[in-house]
Amino acid sequence: MNLDGLPVSDRLPSKASGLEGVVVADTRLSHVDGERGELIIAGSRAEDLALSESGHFETVVERLFELGSNAPQADVRERLALARLSAFSSLDRLTTALVLPDAMDSLLAATAQGVAGGDALTVLGALPVYVAARARLRAGQTAIAPDATRSTATDFMAMLGLAENPARARSLDAYLMTVSDHGLNASTFATRVVASTGSDVMPCILAGLAALKGPLHGGAPGPVLDMLDATTNSEPRVWLEGELASGRRIMGMGHRIYRVRDPRAFVFERALARLEREDREPSTIAARIAHARRVEHAAEAVLRERHPDRPLCANVEFYTALLLEAVGIPRELFTATFAVGRSAGWLAHIEEQRHTGRLIRPAARYVGQLPD
Numbered sequence: 001m002n003l004d005g006l007p008v009s010d011r012l013p014s015k016a017s018g019l020e021g022v023v024v025a026d027t028r029l030s031h032v033d034g035e036r037g038e039l040i041i042a043g044s045r046a047e048d049l050a051l052s053e054s055g056h057f058e059t060v061v062e063r064l065f066e067l068g069s070n071a072p073q074a075d076v077r078e079r080l081a082l083a084r085l086s087a088f089s090s091l092d093r094l095t096t097a098l099v100l101p102d103a104m105d106s107l108l109a110a111t112a113q114g115v116a117g118g119d120a121l122t123v124l125g126a127l128p129v130y131v132a133a134r135a136r137l138r139a140g141q142t143a144i145a146p147d148a149t150r151s152t153a154t155d156f157m158a159m160l161g162l163a164e165n166p167a168r169a170r171s172l173d174a175y176l177m178t179v180s181d182h183g184l185n186a187s188t189f190a191t192r193v194v195a196s197t198g199s200d201v202m203p204c205i206l207a208g209l210a211a212l213k214g215p216l217h218g219g220a221p222g223p224v225l226d227m228l229d230a231t232t233n234s235e236p237r238v239w240l241e242g243e244l245a246s247g248r249r250i251m252g253m254g255h256r257i258y259r260v261r262d263p264r265a266f267v268f269e270r271a272l273a274r275l276e277r278e279d280r281e282p283s284t285i286a287a288r289i290a291h292a293r294r295v296e297h298a299a300e301a302v303l304r305e306r307h308p309d310r311p312l313c314a315n316v317e318f319y320t321a322l323l324l325e326a327v328g329i330p331r332e333l334f335t336a337t338f339a340v341g342r343s344a345g346w347l348a349h350i351e352e353q354r355h356t357g358r359l360i361r362p363a364a365r366y367v368g369q370l371p372d
C-alpha cells in the first residue's frame with residue numbers, strides 16, 4: 001500500500017498497537033511502575049495512602065486537585081458534601097436516567113443531565129448520589145438523602161441503605177483512595193482527549209465513564225465475583241480452561257502495564273485482613289480470600305502455559321470484587337463505585353491537561369483504497 005508513490009512505512013512512524021508504550025503527557029498526579037509493581041498517587045505510595053490511620057478519600061481528592069490545578073484547595077470535604085446535597089435536590093429532574101437497568105448507563109445519563117455546567121467538585125460530589133439513588137429506586141425504595149456531616153465513603157454507604165459500620169466505611173475509603181488515579185489508563189486518557197479540545201467538565205467525565213464501563217477496563221470485578229461463585233465447589237482449573245476454550249478472557253487477570261502482580265491487589269488484601277479484624281459482624285472474608293487465592297494461582301498457571309512470554313497476573317479487579325463485596329456493595333454497582341473513586345483522578349487530569357497540555361490528535365495510517 002502506498003500513497004503518492006511512497007511506502008506508508010517511510011512517511012509515518014510505526015504504529016504502536018493500542019498506543020502501548022507511547023507517552024502522551026507529563027503528569028504529577030500518579031506513576032505506575034509496571035516492572036516493579038509500584039503505584040505512586042500524588043507523591044505517596046498507594047498502600048501508604050490507602051492504609052493510613054487517618055486518610056480519607058477527601059484527602060486524596062484535595063492532593064490530586066492541588067497538583068492538577070496548581071492551586072491550593074480549601075474545604076474539600078465541605079464542598080463535596082454540599083455538592084451531594086445539591087445533586088440530591090435535583091434528582092426529580094433525572095427520573096428517566098435513574099431507572100435505567102444498567103448502573104453505568106444510568107450514571108452516564110444522570111451525569112449528562114444533572115451536572116451540565118458544574119465545576120469539578122460539583123461533579124465529583126454528584127456521582128455517589130446518582131449511583132445510590134438509582135440502586136434504591138430500582139429496588140422500589142425511596143432515595144436516601146445525603147448527610148453533609150459525613151465523609152463521602154460513609155455517606156455513600158448510608159445512601160445505599162447499608163447499616164452504619166465504621167470498619168467497612170474505612171475499607172471503602174481505602175478502595176476509593178487506591179483507585180483514585182492510575183497513570184494514563186483508558187478512561188483517564190479519554191477524559192484528557194476531550195479536555196484537550198477545550199470542552200467543559202461534564203463531557204470530559206462522560207468520556208471517562210464511557211471508557212470505564214468496558215469489561216477490559218472497569219467492568220471486570222462483577223464477572224470476577226461470578227467466577228469465584230462458579231468455582232466454589234469445583235476445581236478452578238477446569239472452569240478456567242473452559243472459559244479460555246470458549247474464547248473468553250479470565251476477568252481480573254492481566255494488565256497492559258504490570259508485568260507482576262498489581263500492587264493494588266496487595267493493598268486490597270491488606271484492607272480485607274484489617275476489615276476482618278475490625279468488623280463487628282460475622283464474616284466470610286477469610287474463606288473468600290482463601291478461595292480467591294486458589295483461583296488466582298490456577299489462573300496464573302493456566303495463562304502461563306498459554307503465554308509463557310507474557311506474565312499475566314492478578315490485576316486490581318480481582319480483589320476489588322472481594323473488598324466491595326465485604327463492604328456490602330451490590331456487585332451490579334462495582335463499576336459505578338469504581339467511577340466514584342476514579343473520577344477524582346479524571347477531574348485532576350482535566351485541570352492538568354488544561355494547564356499544561358496541547359490538543360491530543362494522533363495520526364492513523366491509511367490502509368484503504370486509493371481513488372483511481
Ligand code: COA
Pocket residue numbers: 018215216217218220248249250251252253254255256257303307310312315316317
Ligand atoms: N485472559 C486470557 N488471556 C489474556 C488475558 C486474560 N485475562 N489477558 C491477556 N490475555 C492474552 C491476550 O488474549 C493476548 O493473547 P494473544 O497474543 O494470543 O492475542 C495476550 O494475552 C496479550 O494480551 P494483550 O491483549 O496484548 O494485553 P493488553 O495489554 O491489550 O490487555 C487487559 C490488558 C487488561 C485488557 C487484558 O489483560 C484483559 O483483557 N484482562 C481481563 C479483563 C480485566 O481484568 N480487565 C481489568 C483490567 S485492570
